[in-house]
Amino acid sequence: MRKRKRTKAGPGASKRSGVGRIDVKLPSGLVEDIEKLVAKRVYMSKADFVRSAVREKLASGAPSGAQRESTK
Numbered sequence: 001m002r003k004r005k006r007t008k009a010g011p012g013a014s015k016r017s018g019v020g021r022i023d024v025k026l027p028s029g030l031v032e033d034i035e036k037l038v039a040k041r042v043y044m045s046k047a048d049f050v051r052s053a054v055r056e057k058l059a060s061g062a063p064s065g066a067q068r069e070s071t072k
Contacts, residue, residue, distance in 0.1 A: 024050070 026034075034049050043049040 031046075034043075034046050037043050037049060038046060043052065
């Protein structure tokens with residue numbers, strides 16, 4: 001039996017699951033804060049927190065981080 005070679009749909013995307021992947025580096029203090037929320041079971045995982053935060057940011061339509069970066 002031949003093994004199938006795994007391929008990606010594009011950078012960070014999984015064709016099979018319809019899920020993309022983004023690797024992010026955060027200051028250790030932020031990671032610790034997220035881990036505390038996970039430990040308190042506010043979120044199921046760090047990934048769950050990040051998904052929620054991204055959804056909130058996209059829903060608000062406020063690109064405040066992008067504006068701050070462009071003024072430096």
